[in-house]
Amino acid sequence: MFMKREDIEVKIEECIDKAKRYKGVGEVASYIPELKNVDEDSFALSIVTTSGDVYNFGESEKIFSVQSISKVFTLMMALKDNTIEEVFSKVGTEPTRYEFNSLIPIDQRAANPFINAGAITTTSMIYGENKEEKFNRVMELIRQMSQNSEFTFMKDIYESEISTTDRNRAIAYYLKSKNIFDQNADEVLDLYVRICSIGANVESLAKFGAILANEGFDIYSSNLIVPQNIVQMTIAQMASCGMYETSGEYLMKVGIPSKSGVGGGILGIVPNKCGICVYSPRLDKSGNSVVGKNLLKILSADLGLNIFL
Ligand code: DON
Numbered sequence: 001m002f003m004k005r006e007d008i009e010v011k012i013e014e015c016i017d018k019a020k021r022y023k024g025v026g027e028v029a030s031y032i033p034e035l036k037n038v039d040e041d042s043f044a045l046s047i048v049t050t051s052g053d054v055y056n057f058g059e060s061e062k063i064f065s066v067q068s069i070s071k072v073f074t075l076m077m078a079l080k081d082n083t084i085e086e087v088f089s090k091v092g093t094e095p096t097r098y099e100f101n102s103l104i105p106i107d108q109r110a111a112n113p114f115i116n117a118g119a120i121t122t123t124s125m126i127y128g129e130n131k132e133e134k135f136n137r138v139m140e141l142i143r144q145m146s147q148n149s150e151f152t153f154m155k156d157i158y159e160s161e162i163s164t165t166d167r168n169r170a171i172a173y174y175l176k177s178k179n180i181f182d183q184n185a186d187e188v189l190d191l192y193v194r195i196c197s198i199g200a201n202v203e204s205l206a207k208f209g210a211i212l213a214n215e216g217f218d219i220y221s222s223n224l225i226v227p228q229n230i231v232q233m234t235i236a237q238m239a240s241c242g243m244y245e246t247s248g249e250y251l252m253k254v255g256i257p258s259k260s261g262v263g264g265g266i267l268g269i270v271p272n273k274c275g276i277c278v279y280s281p282r283l284d285k286s287g288n289s290v291v292g293k294n295l296l297k298i299l300s301a302d303l304g305l306n307i308f309l
Contacts, residue, residue, distance in 0.1 A: 019295035026282035026290035029262040034160030044279040046202035048210040052219045063199040065157045067261030070195045071119040078122035079230045091121045095241045112241040117171045123192040124181035145211045149204030158197035202277040209275020254297045255306030266292040270305045
C-alpha cells in the first residue's frame, strides 16, 4: 500500500511512543569498562528503505560502539575471502543456548559465526598482509555498503576491551589449539577487538542493512555490491543466531533477522523493504538492547515487517 512520507513518519513515531514504556529497563554493559561511559537513556532509530528513503529519529547522529553487530561484517569478509566450504568447515551454522562468550559451544568448532568464538574464527579468515590491511578492508566494505557514511575507530573502547578481554583470549588460544587457525592467537584477538570497536551511528548501519535487504544491490546506483549468496547466508544466520540464546524466541515474536551488540545497537534486515537500526544502551541479560528489541517488535507488528507474514 502506498503511503505518504508524513504518514509513515507519524506511524513510526507512534511505535516509538509505545516503546517508551521500556525506557529505564536493563543495564548498560560494564564488563568492558569504557562501555559504561554513555548516556544510559539515549535513543536513536533509523530506517532506510530499499528505494533509498531515510527516516531518522532521536539522536541519529550519535556514534556508538557497534560491538557484536560487527560479527555481520566479519562473516561477510570471511565469505568474500574464502570459499563457502572453507568458512563453514571452520565455524558451524547452528544457534546455541549458551551465552555469547561461552566456551561450551566450541566442540570441534564454534557453533555459529555470531558468538564470540565464531567471530574470532571468521576474523582469522580475513585476507590481508597485516592487521592494518585486514582492518582497512573491513572498513572499506562497510563504507561502500553505506554510501561512505561515517564509521570510525573508537580507540578508547578498543583499549578498554583489549586490556580486559581474558575470556576472548582464552577462546582464541583454544581455537588455535584445535587448529581452527594457525596465526598468532593474540594477533587474531587484536583484530577481533578492533573490529568490535568500530563506531557508527544508526543511519550508517541502517544504510548498510538496506544493501542486504536489497539483495546486495546499491539502493541508489543499483550496482551489485555484495554477491547474492553472501547476502542470503548472512541474513539467514542473523535470523537463526543474531540475538544469541534468545534468537528463537526473538524470531518468533519479532520476525526480523537481526544482530545485536552490547554497545546497545540492533541491526534488523527486512528483505526487499528496509534496513533498520535502533540504539538504546540498556541491555537485557543476554546482551540485547531492551528498548531496541521491543521497538523492533512493535515496528514489525505495526508496519507489517514480519518476514513470516
Ligand atoms: O567480545 C565481546 O565480548 C564484545 N566485543 C562483543 C560482545 C557483544 O556485543 C555481544 N552482544 N550482544
